[in-house]
Amino acid sequence: MNRNRLSSVDQADESLLKCLQRFQTLAQANTSKSNENGSKVTKLVTGRQKMYVLQSVRDGGNFWRTRQMSTNSKIEWTDTTWNPVRGCTKISAGCKHCYAETFAERFRGVPGNPFEYGFDLRLVPHKLPEPFQWTKPQMVFVNSMSDLFHEDVPDDYIVQVTQVMTTANWHIYQVLTKRADRLRDLLQTKLRFAANLEHIWWGTSVENKKSGVPRIKQLRDAKAKMNFLSIEPLLEDLGKLNLKGMQWVIVGGESGNGARPMQGEWVTSIREQCIYQNVPFFFKQWGGVRKARYGRELDGRTYDEYPTVNRQPIPPLAVRRDLEARLMLPRDSRSTVAAIA
Secondary structure: OOOOOOOOOOOOHHHHHHHHHHHHHHHHHOOOOOOOOOOEEEEEEEOOEEEEEEEOOOOOOOOEEEEOOOOOOOOOOOOEEEOOEEEOOOOOHHHOOOHHHHHHHOOOOOOOOOOOOOOOOEEOHHHOOHHHHOOOOOEEEEOOOEOOOOOOOOHHHHHHHHHHHHHOOOOEEEEEEOOHHHHHHHHOOOOHHHOOOOOEEEEEEOOOOOOOHHHHHHHHHOOOOOEEEEEOOOOOOOOOOOOOOOOEEEEEOOEOOOOOOOOHHHHHHHHHHHHHOOOOEEEEEOOEOOHHHOOOOEOOEEOEOOOOOOOOOOOOHHHHHHHHHHHOOOOOOOOOEEOOO
16 A cells, blocks of 8 residues: 655656646647546646646546646545535444534634534525636535535425526536435435436445445435445445446545544555446545545555536626526525524
8 A cells, every 4th residue: 555645746847847748749639539437647746836637547548638626625526615504413434533523613602603503404595606606617515514415404405505506507516415315315306307417416425334335326226417426434345336327436534533544455446446337536535643644646646537527618797697596595694594304
């Protein structure tokens, strides 16, 4: 298991130049090609400049493109977060050291703080219009500080959140839940209007065999167009996985105080299954109490693969305002509401 920190080219500007020259050559020779599911990523850093050069590894390795990574979120696989719900309750082993709870409880009782109520489940309706207000398309992690499909979040509110996502379709939304059974049920009923949209990715967490692996079938049974797995924190060897119907797999170890260790063999097993079943694989981190010490390299390289989707252009501000107004969303209120389904 390679736990070396990510290497940079701060000391090797010549290597950066050669890589960019190769990128330009290959891009010119392959302008008609499109990136397939798998992609290889080399991180290039010169001072404050960051560039990710992606090379497809499933079409002969002859198409490259660059992707500017986010500066708005510390979560490696997204650009920004959107939290129209705050707070949650624990339901399985993966919740034991919840980063969101640890963060939120620091501010319990602080008047005016977004987490004045700690990690109690709260609806935050004034957050609903935010995707219309951003000035560029984003990859959006929905409810990084909660679970949209928590049993106490009303169906009607989930529908309202989803209407925002369907309307502001120039963003990509990454919706992650441990309540895959409720996600399945709603995507087949009240959320059916959003099930086949390419820009909304529906995901579930998979931490172990007992609680996590059964969620994969529940997600698949939702019959959505875009499904993904967040296998984090990976707490044990998951064995053979059926990834049919999955468009993306993220793997990561637990981080922070009390972090439970992750074995390299567990990770490489999932990586090989992703390759065999042609599913993009994203390795987030080794984790640990000091996760920066171990970095993100797996067998000497990083894995930052994403599904390939068509992105919609962002409309002018006047159009965005009109679309938002049609949904009759709340504005300019900072109050939150205790969630009662």
